[in-house]
Amino acid sequence: xxxxxxxxxxxxxxxxxxxxxxxxxxxxxxxxxxxxxxxxxxxxxxxxxxxxxxxxxxxxxxxxxxxxxxxxxxxxxxxxxxxxxxxxxxxxxxxxxxxxxxxxxxxxxxxxxxxxxxxxxxxxxxxxxxxxxxxxxxxxxxxxxxxxxxxxxxxxxxxxxxxxxxxxxxxxxxxxxxxxxxxxxxxxxxxxxxxxxxxxxxxxxxxxxxxxxxxxxxxxxxxxxxxxxxxxxxxxxxxxxxxxxxxxxxxxxxxxxxxxxxxxxxxxxxxxxxxxxxxxxxxxxxxxxxxxxxxxxxxxxxxxxxxxxxxxxxxxxxxxxxxxxxxxxxxxxxxxxxxxxxxxxxxxxxxxxxxxxxxxxxxxxxxxxxxxxxxxxxxxxxx
Numbered sequence: 553x554x555x556x557x558x559x560x561x562x563x564x565x566x567x568x569x570x571x572x573x574x575x576x577x578x579x580x581x582x583x584x585x586x587x588x589x590x591x592x593x594x595x596x597x598x599x600x601x602x603x604x605x606x607x608x609x610x611x612x613x614x615x616x617x618x619x620x621x622x623x624x625x626x627x628x629x630x631x632x633x634x635x636x637x638x639x640x641x642x643x644x645x646x647x648x649x650x651x652x653x654x655x656x657x658x659x660x661x662x663x664x665x666x667x668x669x670x671x672x673x674x675x676x677x678x679x680x681x682x683x684x685x686x687x688x689x690x691x692x693x694x695x696x697x698x699x700x701x702x703x704x705x706x707x708x709x710x711x712x713x714x715x716x717x718x719x720x721x722x723x724x725x726x727x728x729x730x731x732x733x734x735x736x737x738x739x740x741x742x743x744x745x746x747x748x749x750x751x752x753x754x755x756x757x758x759x760x761x762x763x764x765x766x767x768x769x770x771x772x773x774x775x776x777x778x779x780x781x782x783x784x785x786x787x788x789x790x791x792x793x794x795x796x797x798x799x800x801x802x803x804x805x806x807x808x809x810x811x812x813x814x815x816x817x818x819x820x821x822x823x824x825x826x827x828x829x830x831x832x833x834x835x836x837x838x839x840x841x842x843x844x845x846x847x848x849x850x851x852x853x854x855x856x857x858x859x860x861x862x863x864x865x866x867x868x869x870x871x872x873x874x875x876x877x878x879x880x881x882x883x884x885x886x887x888x889x890x891x892x893x894x895x896x897x898x899x900x901x902x903x904x905x906x907x908x909x910x911x912x913x914x915x916x917x918x919x920x921x922x923x924x925x926x927x928x929x930x931x932x933x934x935x
Contacts, residue, residue, distance in 0.1 A: 578627065580620075580621055580623045580626055581623075582623060587626075588607045589606070589607040590607050591605055592605060599619070600617065601616070601617055602615075605626075612646055613629070613648065613649065614646075614647075615629055616648070617650075618651070621651070629684075631689065632658040632682050633658075635682060635708060636660070639711050641715060642662055643665075644662055644663070645661055645662055645663045647659070647660045654686075655683055656683065658682045660679055660681075662676075662680065665680075667718075672718065675696055675697055675718075676695060676696075677696055678693065688707070689708040690707055693705075695722060697722050697723075698725055702732075717732075885923045885926065885927060886917070886918075889912060889917050889918075889919040889923070889924075889927075890927055892911075892912055893908055896908060896911055897928070905925045908924045912924075
């Protein structure tokens, strides 16, 4: 009898609890009817369902969930839409929602995201992400500023505070990373810990190496001290031997000094006599050489004079022969004309025979073109 009462009492409690839970859970139909939102389409794949809904101020949006969407999920999605509703800085485009248990996440890729005239869309390439659990709204997304890729996350406390947090990440990413980005802080802490570990390891290795070096230096110092002692003893022995040798050397020098002076005097007299005899011989040889050189120069001058005379006569004969006509006899070229031609041609090698005729004529010297060509052929090799 007692067991039957207990069983009945247990069943009553279970039924009451189930009724209480059922009453606490809103139906999706009631939420949709209350909010004026309707389901446009539903697609299922792999155990998940994608709902497309419409009717809210934001227009169409999608909700992805496991199985059938619940009223609580729709309620959380509407809460997130109301969170960004009316923002002057943001036009959200088409929001998408994903339900994971009691948490509903909203992702938007904004059509417009402008703060104080500055377009912030390039800094949020993956869009903005908000989440709701009950009445609590959080945000968690990435901001790319310069070389930094920062995580911006926190409890949503209004549009102004949210935009201030985003601008801090955009304007000074390094400072933001140090102050707010937990991923950066954790990564930096890990790097610092690794650095400390490496420094400790390096310090231990360097300490061991230093101990080895100190021991090696101590051994070398001991060996150097022993070597220095040996050298010192050798130096002392050498000094004693040197002092004895110096005394012997002084005595030998004193004894040989007088003999050395006598030998040097005799040698000096012999050198003077040899120098005198050599000087007389050199003078005689120079006189003989001067006489022979004078005779040679005289013979060369005579030969040169003869040769020059022959050369001049030959050149004159050749120039006369070259300047004669077909039926005329050879005419000697005037010496003054030859000298003038040589002067002009030496000063300006490019002068032609006709130009030389004109130049000679200007100086009152008469010479034909054929005579001038004969002079150029004989004296300058121009044919």
